[in-house]
Amino acid sequence: MHTRMRERRRWVAWERGRRRMAVLLAVALLAAAVAGVLWLRSSHVFAVERVLLPKTQHVSEDDIRAALGDTSQADLMTVDPEALELKLAAIPYVRTAHVYRRFPHTLEVTVDEYRAAGRIQGVDGRVWLVSDDGRVLEPLRPGTPVLGSEGLLLLKSPEALSLEPGSALPREVAAVLALGPLLKKDAAWWSSHRVHHVELRSSGEATVILGSGLEIRLGDTSQLDQKLMVAKTIIEQYLRKGEAPAYVDVHDPSWAVAKPKGP
Numbered sequence: 001m002h003t004r005m006r007e008r009r010r011w012v013a014w015e016r017g018r019r020r021m022a023v024l025l026a027v028a029l030l031a032a033a034v035a036g037v038l039w040l041r042s043s044h045v046f047a048v049e050r051v052l053l054p055k056t057q058h059v060s061e062d063d064i065r066a067a068l069g070d071t072s073q074a075d076l077m078t079v080d081p082e083a084l085e086l087k088l089a090a091i092p093y094v095r096t097a098h099v100y101r102r103f104p105h106t107l108e109v110t111v112d113e114y115r116a117a118g119r120i121q122g123v124d125g126r127v128w129l130v131s132d133d134g135r136v137l138e139p140l141r142p143g144t145p146v147l148g149s150e151g152l153l154l155l156k157s158p159e160a161l162s163l164e165p166g167s168a169l170p171r172e173v174a175a176v177l178a179l180g181p182l183l184k185k186d187a188a189w190w191s192s193h194r195v196h197h198v199e200l201r202s203s204g205e206a207t208v209i210l211g212s213g214l215e216i217r218l219g220d221t222s223q224l225d226q227k228l229m230v231a232k233t234i235i236e237q238y239l240r241k242g243e244a245p246a247y248v249d250v251h252d253p254s255w256a257v258a259k260p261k262g263p
Contacts, residue, residue, distance in 0.1 A: 046076040049105035058093040058113055058137075067091060068099075068109070076101045084109075092137050092165040118177045120155040121197075122163050127154070134174025136167045153180040154197040172204040175221040179208070182225055189232060205251075214244065219251030226253045234258050 048071045053064055067087040071079075081099040088097035093114050100108040117132035119140065129137040129152070155176055161169065168174070176198060183190045194211040201207070208216040208231075216231045218224065227250040234248050234256060249257040 046104050048072070048074045048076060048079070048107050050107070052102075052106060052108040054109060054111045056093075056111055056113055059091055059111055063091050064088065064109060064111070068107075071107060074107075076103060076105070076107065079107065090166060092135065095131075116152060118153040118155060118180055120157060120161070120163070120169065120173070122157060123160050126163070128163050130169060130174075130177065132177055132180075134169035134171070134177065136163055136165060136169065138165055139163075153177065153183070153195065155200055156197050157200045158202050159200075172221070173200060176200065176206045178221065178224055179206075179228075182228055186228075186232075193235065212244070215247035217247060217249040217251065223253055229253075230256050 051065075051068065051071055053061055056064075067090070068084055069087075079099075079101055081101065084099045085097050088094055088099070088109070088111065094111055095114045096112040098110045100110075102108050114131040114135060114137060116129040116137055118130050119127050120130050120136075121127045127140040129140060131137060155173070157173065161173070179198065183195060193214075196209045196211045199207045199209060205220055206218045208218060210216070214235070216228075218227050230250050230253045231248045235245065238245050238258070238260070244261050245258040246261045247259050
C-alpha cells in the first residue's frame, strides 16, 4: 500500500516536472522566434534591392515611384503593401494596384489602368477625359493628342462640377457614359447620324444632339438601349418620307413623341 503511494507521488512529481520543462521550452522557442523576427526587421537581410514596375500607357514611372516613396533603405519585412496600394490608387489613371513582397530583395508592383470612356466639358469650356465609372482622368489640351481620346462621347454640363484629376463625377452624370458602348453596338447607323454631343440637364436628364442638329431627348438614363432603338425607328420613318424631325422625345419609349422640322 505504502509502496504504491510512493510510486504515485514520484509519478506525479515527474509529470509536473515534465510539464514545467515543456512550458519553459515553449517560452524559450517563442522568445527565440520573436528575437529572430526583431533581428530580421532591424537587419538588412531582406533589404529592397530591386523594384519591378509595370509597363503602363498613362501612368508614368515617376508617379509610381513617388507613390512608393524611397525604398532604397526599406526592408521587405517592414513594407506595408496595403498602404502602398492606397497611395498608388490615388493616381488618376490607376483603377487598381497591387504590391507584392518577393523575398529576399524584390518589391513588385502591378497596375490596372483606366481607359478613357468619354469626355466632359465644364462650364468653363475645358474638356476632360473620364473613365467608364466617372473618374476624371486628365484635361484635354488643344492640339495635344491623348492616346485613346479619339471619337469619345462628349458630355456638356450646365452646372459647375468638381473636375480635377482623380475626382469623381456625380452618379447621374456618370450614368450617361453608358451611351458610348450602346452607340458602338450599331456603329454603322450612328456613323451616318453622327452624335455631336450630349447635353446634360440640371434635372439629371440628357439629350443627344446629332451633327444635323436633331435632338434625341432621352430623359433619365433608364432603358437607354430601348430609347435609342425607338428614336432610330422614328428618325428612319421620317427620312423615308423625305422629312426630318426637329426632335424625338423618348422619355417614355412606349409613348415617344416627335416634332417635324418647320419650313
